[in-house]
Amino acid sequence: MLVKLKIWRQTPTANGEFTRELVDFEVETFEEATLLDCLDAIKNHQDGTLAYRKSCRMAICGSCGMRMDGRAVLACKTPMKELVAKGRVPVIAPMGNMPVMRDLVTDMGDFWSKVRAMTPWLERASQPLTGPDGREHLVSPEEQQKITKETMCIMCGCCVSECNSMEADPAFLGPAALAKGYRFVGDVRDKRTRERLEQYNGKHGVWDCTRCYFCNERCPKGVDPRDAIAKLGAAMFDHGMTNDKGAKHAKVFIDSAKGRGPAPGSFGIEAPGSAILYNGHLSETALIPLTLGPEAALPGWAGMGIKLGKKGKVPPPWHGAFHRVQGLSEVRKLWNVLEREETAERRGGDLEEPVVPLPPNIAQGVRTQFTPEQIFEKTGAVVSEDITSGGGKLPPDAVDLGSYYGGDTVVQRFVADGGLERDHGLSGPVPENYAAQQAATIAAHGSKPGAGATTSKDA
Amino acid sequence: MKKVAYYAGCLASLSAKELDSSTRALAPQLDLELVDMPKATCCGAGDIHEAKPDFYLHLNARVLSQAEQMGVDTLMTICNVCTLNLRQANQRMQADEDVRERVNKHLAEAGVEPYMGTVDVQHFLWLITTGERYERLKTVAGGRLAGMKVAPFYGCQILRPSKILGFEDPDSPQSLERIIEACGGEAIDYPAKLKCCGFPIVLARESVALNEVTQPLSQAKERGADCIVTPCPLCHLSLDAWQGKAEKQAGTSFEMPTLHMSQLIGLAAGVDGADLKFQRHVTPVGRKINDAVVR
Numbered sequence: 001m002l003v004k005l006k007i008w009r010q011t012p013t014a015n016g017e018f019t020r021e022l023v024d025f026e027v028e029t030f031e032e033a034t035l036l037d038c039l040d041a042i043k044n045h046q047d048g049t050l051a052y053r054k055s056c057r058m059a060i061c062g063s064c065g066m067r068m069d070g071r072a073v074l075a076c077k078t079p080m081k082e083l084v085a086k087g088r089v090p091v092i093a094p095m096g097n098m099p100v101m102r103d104l105v106t107d108m109g110d111f112w113s114k115v116r117a118m119t120p121w122l123e124r125a126s127q128p129l130t131g132p133d134g135r136e137h138l139v140s141p142e143e144q145q146k147i148t149k150e151t152m153c154i155m156c157g158c159c160v161s162e163c164n165s166m167e168a169d170p171a172f173l174g175p176a177a178l179a180k181g182y183r184f185v186g187d188v189r190d191k192r193t194r195e196r197l198e199q200y201n202g203k204h205g206v207w208d209c210t211r212c213y214f215c216n217e218r219c220p221k222g223v224d225p226r227d228a229i230a231k232l233g234a235a236m237f238d239h240g241m242t243n244d245k246g247a248k249h250a251k252v253f254i255d256s257a258k259g260r261g262p263a264p265g266s267f268g269i270e271a272p273g274s275a276i277l278y279n280g281h282l283s284e285t286a287l288i289p290l291t292l293g294p295e296a297a298l299p300g301w302a303g304m305g306i307k308l309g310k311k312g313k314v315p316p317p318w319h320g321a322f323h324r325v326q327g328l329s330e331v332r333k334l335w336n337v338l339e340r341e342e343t344a345e346r347r348g349g350d351l352e353e354p355v356v357p358l359p360p361n362i363a364q365g366v367r368t369q370f371t372p373e374q375i376f377e378k379t380g381a382v383v384s385e386d387i388t389s390g391g392g393k394l395p396p397d398a399v400d401l402g403s404y405y406g407g408d409t410v411v412q413r414f415v416a417d418g419g420l421e422r423d424h425g426l427s428g429p430v431p432e433n434y435a436a437q438q439a440a441t442i443a444a445h446g447s448k449p450g451a452g453a454t455t456s457k458d459a
Numbered sequence: 460m461k462k463v464a465y466y467a468g469c470l471a472s473l474s475a476k477e478l479d480s481s482t483r484a485l486a487p488q489l490d491l492e493l494v495d496m497p498k499a500t501c502c503g504a505g506d507i508h509e510a511k512p513d514f515y516l517h518l519n520a521r522v523l524s525q526a527e528q529m530g531v532d533t534l535m536t537i538c539n540v541c542t543l544n545l546r547q548a549n550q551r552m553q554a555d556e557d558v559r560e561r562v563n564k565h566l567a568e569a570g571v572e573p574y575m576g577t578v579d580v581q582h583f584l585w586l587i588t589t590g591e592r593y594e595r596l597k598t599v600a601g602g603r604l605a606g607m608k609v610a611p612f613y614g615c616q617i618l619r620p621s622k623i624l625g626f627e628d629p630d631s632p633q634s635l636e637r638i639i640e641a642c643g644g645e646a647i648d649y650p651a652k653l654k655c656c657g658f659p660i661v662l663a664r665e666s667v668a669l670n671e672v673t674q675p676l677s678q679a680k681e682r683g684a685d686c687i688v689t690p691c692p693l694c695h696l697s698l699d700a701w702q703g704k705a706e707k708q709a710g711t712s713f714e715m716p717t718l719h720m721s722q723l724i725g726l727a728a729g730v731d732g733a734d735l736k737f738q739r740h741v742t743p744v745g746r747k748i749n750d751a752v753v754r
Contacts, residue, residue: 070650071630164615164655168670207663210671211505212655213619217629224620233509245663250510256469257500257507257518280500282469291662300704308700311739313474323472326498333569334517342513 003027003038003080004089007050010100018100022091029080035092036064036075039104051103059220062154065161066104067093072158074220095161097170110170111157114177118200122184123192143188150183150228152221159215159225171204175215175225178206182228185235197236206232207246249291256283258335259328264289264296276318280325285317461533463586464526464578465493466545468538469501470692477736478692481721482537482583484734488599489587493535498525502544505616505659519548520562524574537583537721539691540659543616545580547623552576582617584690584720585626588634593641600727602643604751609644609723610679610687611635614694615655629653635688638720642727649678656689658697669708672697676705676713685747686716688723695719700741716744729753 005025010018027033027041036054043050055061057076064075069090083090098106159175166172173181181200184190200206206229215225233250236242242251255261256278263274264286277286288305289296296302308314465486471478486493499522501507508515522545526534536542552559553576563573587596618629627634630653636646652675657668676698679687689695698717706712718726722735732752737744 069630164657164671165660165667168657169664169667172667208660208667210655210657210660210664210668212615214615216620226620230505230509230512234512237510246660247510249663250506253501253503253506254511254514257503281472282501282504284469284474288662304700304704307703307741308474311700311741312476313700313739313741315473319473325500327571328500330521330569330571331500331518334521334565334571335514337565337568338511338513338517 001029001031001033001084003029003033003084005038006089006091008093009103011102031081033080034076035068035078035080038080039075051105053105060154062156065095065156065158067095072161072218074156077220095157097160097163097166108157111160114173115180118177118181120180122187122190137189139188147183147186149223150179153179153223154221156220158218158220162214162218164212164214165208165210169204169208172208173205178232179223179225179228182232185232194239197239197241200232201236201241201244207244245291252287252290253282256281258332276321279320279323280328283320285315460490460492462492462494462531463533463535464496464529464531466496466499466534466536466541468536468541468692470696471537475692475696477739478537478695478719478721480734480736481719481725481730484730485721485725485728488728489595490592491586494529496525502541504540505544508544516548516551517562517565519545520552520574521566521571523549523578524566524572526578527574528572532577532579534578534580535583535586536580539614539616540693542580542582543623549580550623582690584634588637597641600641600724603727605643607644608647608683608685609639610647610649610684611639612652612675612687612689612694614689614691617690618653638724642723647679647682647684649682651675651678656694656697658693661697661701666708669705672701673705673709676702676715679715680713686718688718688720690720702742716742716748726751
């Protein structure tokens with residue numbers, strides 16, 4: 001397969017400027033080649049000066065984010081076959097919203113500062129430990145499910161590259177950092193929820209998001225950062241943090257749909273009669289003063305109001321009374337039913353996707369509070385009672401892999417032959433005694449990586 | 460004539476009324492009978508989804524239930540934001556039986572008929588750019604805007620997230636171009652046509668929003684567009700009513716008329732000027748467009 005590419009070559013010069021040039025390349029490569037394979041071929045055989053980041057080649061490390069035909073992709077996750085078949089010659093460029101260092105390499109300093117600003121670690125100082133031994137905190141599958149998507153983030157920057165709000169306000173925390181933030185806000189083990197929400201609620205925080213959904217569209221791992229930002233907004237509402245203009249804006253939508261709410265200037269108190277402002281449709285009359293507060297009276301906004309008013313775009317306050325949506329009492333009943341039902345479990349819940357059940361073995365292990373002996377009985381796995389020495393597994397014949405993986409599977413065969421059946425993709429012969437070494441290791445420590453500590457119950 | 464439940468949405472019912480009147484005048488010519496939904500509330504516009512996700516779901520399920528009770532299979536929107544919010548809730552109700560059961564239980568408590576998931580939410584743009592209705596559009600519009608350079612502006616929530624919208628390739632959509640072509644105009648291509656107009660945060664973060672709306676305005680102007688056309692009332696208002704503020708912030712002038720798709724097609728199809736209501740635009744539509752209005 002012959003792949004043709006145009007790559008932006010950008011080289012810094014002594015005066016801090018860049019020389020920029022769109023260079024054509026042609027690579028003869030294999031059918032399944034990804035964009036990264038093509039770049040590697042160019043670097044290895046045509047031009048060693050081409051600069052780009054890479055490491056794992058399997059969409060895990062998040063190094064090779066770049067733009068192909070204007071959209072952010074992971075080079076290692078982008079097959080070229082279809083483009084070649086269509087005769088397309090894609091343009092390869094560095095990611096957006098970040099300074100370029102050279103060719104396809106961007107400066108991710110700002111990206112990492114923002115991630116660090118989220119305090120991306122668990123803080124559970126005051127959290128009681130709920131495990132049977134008093135030394136661990138059990139998390140139910142339902143609780144884990146709330147942050148599963150956010151934990152998938154590999155920090156590649158594809159979302160940040162495309163974020164329309166960051167383009168307009170580079171100080172915006174942005175989709176990657178905020179998704180990371182939700183990963184901890186939504187984690188039941190973390191006890192800094194309120195402080196975190198206050199921290200993410202500021203000027204360049206959650207309410208800066210313009211809902212362009214580019215982040216969801218581009219994310220190569222299905223994190224859906226925009227949804228994470230919405231969940232942070234919901235968590236702020238749950239904690240009564242509605243001081244930001246963005247939250248006040250949202251509050252007017254809720255009151256509009258319910259057909260009841262406070263009049264502007266009434267300090268949030270619903271006086272009798274103020275309901276005429278809210279008729280089921282968005283109350284445009286209330287939206288501007290209630291979102292902006294006293295600022296609405298400043299010349300810029302007042303002038304805007306007059307300008308819109310002249311064109312009939314500002315409805316009179318009594319408009320709502322004559323154009324009421326029918327059956328609004330149903331909506332208020334719904335609201336009341338939900339308010340009553342609202343529980344801590346549903347706070348910030350994920351509305352985007354149905355909950356995917358976890359595999360039974362994981363669910364079983366996490367949900368139930370079995371003793372190590374009971375776990376051994378059920379799964380054949382030995383769980384160390386001494387946490388400090390780490391966990392481990394018994395030799396594979398003690399574990400019924402058939403029921404784990406369902407019959408004759410690659411995993412079983414891999415375990416059976418010590419990994420020889422798998423194509424390692426390594427050049428050169430496999431060492432003669434490799435199988436024997438592997439078998440001995442497995443016999444001694446089990447098949448899981450990290451085994452090796454003396455953790456067997458029998459030891 | 461295909462009967463659809465017509466969900467005009469808040470902006471098009473009020474501050475951007477010109478979009479509603481244009482759509483009502485145009486739709487019958489395109490084989491669509493619009494049936495009003497007197498019980499339909501606001502969809503929440505992403506704001507309720509963000510603040511109170513569970514209430515958002517129930518609110519939209521109630522709207523979908525009304526459409527179902529009307530005996531139609533399609534709910535038609537003329538707004539990107541309504542489209543995403545209703546489709547998102549619809550998918551959730553259709554895909555997850557447990558969710559449907561729970562929401563319907565609550566709907567029953569509030570005296571609302573349950574929603575069984577039989578309604579499809581479609582934007583007006585999608586209904587008229589495929590199949591026979593597109594052929595009809597070509598006849599109705601008749602290429603009467605020949606020589607007009609039109610910059611299509613899609614906005615966000617009719618393209619992304621594509622797993623909920625999914626009508627066309629979110630990175631190279633063609634539906635607005637097809638409409639412009641049917642009207643005889645020339646579609647201008649420019650990078651910002653797929654980007655955000657900034658409207659959702661124009662009150663909460665005005666300068667950020669103005670930086671966003673400046674991009675399509677300046678690029679359309681650079682490429683010599685006579686006007687911008689959009690499928691969304693939020694984009695419409697942002698590009699039209701906030702244009703003056705964007706000009707001030709950017710220190711330049713755009714003078715770029717903005718038309719909703721119903722107005723552009725209406726203009727070509729000879730919809731009455733009293734329905735197109737160009738006098739309600741904050742940025743004047745200018746001579747070229749005014750001269751094309753049938754009076």
